[in-house]
Amino acid sequence: MTEKKTVISEVECFSLADTLECGQIFRFVRVGEGYSIFSADKHCYARQYGRTVEITTEATDYFLRFFALDKDCKSDYEKLRAYPELTAAADASCGVRLLRQNPFEMIISFIISANNNIPRIKGIIERICEKCGDKKEWGYAFPTRERLAALTAEDFAALGAGYRAPYLYAAARTVTDEFISDVTNSDTVSAMKKLLTVKGVGPKVADCIMLFGLGRGDTFPVDTWMEQALATDELDTVAKIRAHYLARYGALSGLAQQYIYHYNRNVVGKNRRDRAR
DNA sequence: TTCCAGGGATATA
DNA sequence: TATATCCATGGA
Numbered sequence: 355m356t357e358k359k360t361v362i363s364e365v366e367c368f369s370l371a372d373t374l375e376c377g378q379i380f381r382f383v384r385v386g387e388g389y390s391i392f393s394a395d396k397h398c399y400a401r402q403y404g405r406t407v408e409i410t411t412e413a414t415d416y417f418l419r420f421f422a423l424d425k426d427c428k429s430d431y432e433k434l435r436a437y438p439e440l441t442a443a444a445d446a447s448c449g450v451r452l453l454r455q456n457p458f459e460m461i462i463s464f465i466i467s468a469n470n471n472i473p474r475i476k477g478i479i480e481r482i483c484e485k486c487g488d489k490k491e492w493g494y495a496f497p498t499r500e501r502l503a504a505l506t507a508e509d510f511a512a513l514g515a516g517y518r519a520p521y522l523y524a525a526a527r528t529v530t531d532e533f534i535s536d537v538t539n540s541d542t543v544s545a546m547k548k549l550l551t552v553k554g555v556g557p558k559v560a561d562c563i564m565l566f567g568l569g570r571g572d573t574f575p576v577d578t579w580m581e582q583a584l585a586t587d588e589l590d591t592v593a594k595i596r597a598h599y600l601a602r603y604g605a606l607s608g609l610a611q612q613y614i615y616h617y618n619r620n621v622v623g624k625n626r627r628d629r630a631r
Numbered sequence: 632t633t634c635c636a637g638g639g640a641t642a643t644a
Numbered sequence: 645t646a647t648a649t650c651c652a653t654g655g656a
Contacts, residue, residue, distance in 0.1 A: 465653090467651090467652085468651080468652045468653050468654095469636090469637095469650085469651040469652040469653065470637085470638085470639085470651060470652085471638085471639055471640055471641085471650085471651065472639095472640090473639060473640070474637085474638060474639050474640080477639085478637095511637085514637070514638075515637080516636070516637030516638070517635090517636040517637065517653085517654085518636095518637085518653085519637090520654095521653080521654085553653090553654075554652095554653065554654080555653085556652060556653050556654085557652090558652060558653090559652075559653080577651085577652080578650075578651065578652090
């Protein structure tokens with residue numbers, strides 16, 4: 355296999371930077387004018403100049419699907435933009451796309467993400483890859499389930515996982531290919547129930563896994579940022595917020611969530627922080 | 632019901 | 645600059 359550079363021009367509704375900086379992926383680093391991106395046992399280098407995207411990889415088809423560059427996202431954006439409360443967020447976030455990531459990697463990564471911050475999550479995942487992922491020319495692959503199952507709970511703790519170590523140990527045993535295909539083939543409500551049987555997976559983590567790993571648009575992860583942005587007198591719990599917006603945005607809930615998250619964290623939040631300086 | 636468990640980032644004093 | 649709080653989950 356050799357690397358190949360693919361150039362996509364006149365791309366609409368795609369911002370590489372915004373898509374990567376939305377909390378849906380942990381394994382990417384800024385390199386030069388672009389990003390080095392890792393997914394499962396694959397890697398690409400991607401750059402964007404205006405509406406032109408360059409992807410250099412041995413796995414072109416994988417990454418076109420990964421970035422959802424194999425489909426037109428404009429109509430989803432336009433549908434969400436039509437909600438008055440989403441117009442500003444959608445216009446600030448139309449380049450954000452839902453990534454199609456590897457389900458096993460998402461389950462492990464989002465167990466680590468629980469009650470954690472992004473820099474630390476990245477560090478733990480990186481150390482796990484170095485510990486038992488395949489060594490490649492470009493770095494380390496995400497470990498297979500079998501490789502992860504060779505680690506002890508103490509190993510995970512030594513890699514910085516903290517109290518999530520026993521959950522990772524258990525997940526490496528319970529999240530088999532069969533489990534994943536069962537979840538993949540279930541409707542969203544049953545998939546959620548099945549994911550919640552994995553130790554360390556609660557409602558928020560399950561939503562993230564389904565949205566970023568299983569392509570389920572009919573999910574609406576509510577973390578503390580979302581709660582702060584959306585809580586009202588009526589919507590005063592995470593569960594109420596989630597139910598309300600799922601009912602409102604339906605199959606586009608997940609994309610709406612990404613728009614709101616991006617807008618509040620990277621646009622509104624940034625302005626607020628800048629003003630405080 | 633409430634508290635605690637890594638530890639890095641962020642907010643506050 | 646020092647200190648407190650946050651984070652999402654499961655178990656005591």
